[in-house]
Amino acid sequence: MVSSSNPNALRIFTTFVVPSKTTTAKTVSWSIGKAAGSLTLSASSGKITTAGGTSTFTVTRAGDGKISVSSSNTGVATVSISGTTVTIKSVAKGTATITVSVAAGTNHKAPSNITYSLTSYELLDTPSQSGTLTYSGSAQSPSWSNYSSSK
Numbered sequence: 001m002v003s004s005s006n007p008n009a010l011r012i013f014t015t016f017v018v019p020s021k022t023t024t025a026k027t028v029s030w031s032i033g034k035a036a037g038s039l040t041l042s043a044s045s046g047k048i049t050t051a052g053g054t055s056t057f058t059v060t061r062a063g064d065g066k067i068s069v070s071s072s073n074t075g076v077a078t079v080s081i082s083g084t085t086v087t088i089k090s091v092a093k094g095t096a097t098i099t100v101s102v103a104a105g106t107n108h109k110a111p112s113n114i115t116y117s118l119t120s121y122e123l124l125d126t127p128s129q130s131g132t133l134t135y136s137g138s139a140q141s142p143s144w145s146n147y148s149s150s151k
Helices: none
Strands: 009-016 024-031 039-041 045-048 054-061 067-071 077-082 085-090 094-102 114-120
Touching: 039 094, 039 114, 045 054, 045 085, 054 094, 067 077, 077 094, 085 094, 085 114
Parallel strands: 045 114
Antiparallel strands: 009 024, 039 054, 054 085, 067 094, 077 085, 094 114
């Protein structure tokens, strides 16, 4: 007979018969623990090359434990999660470590945290100027009118 009032525990009752001995009922208690948790990321590092740019990666985990994410440097990157997709948004040039954790679920233990390394680059603005280049048809050094090297 099997019975349990706790969904995480299982009790099995059985009768053992030993030859030439009397039949004796024995109670054996079993406890089935949670399985080991697991956590993987679709990437372990990434780069964002535009201010305000974003990058994503996905999380795969065993079970139904809640996924949490955090940035080690919110001055460089902020992070959010929707389902199993992590979105990183660049705030400034620099590096940040994104930590992903999963809580214990119904049938799985919490796995160890995993990190994602981010490098955020700030692209230089390309100067924009207008001017006129005059070419006379023979070898010469170009000369610009209306050009400022300080821009």
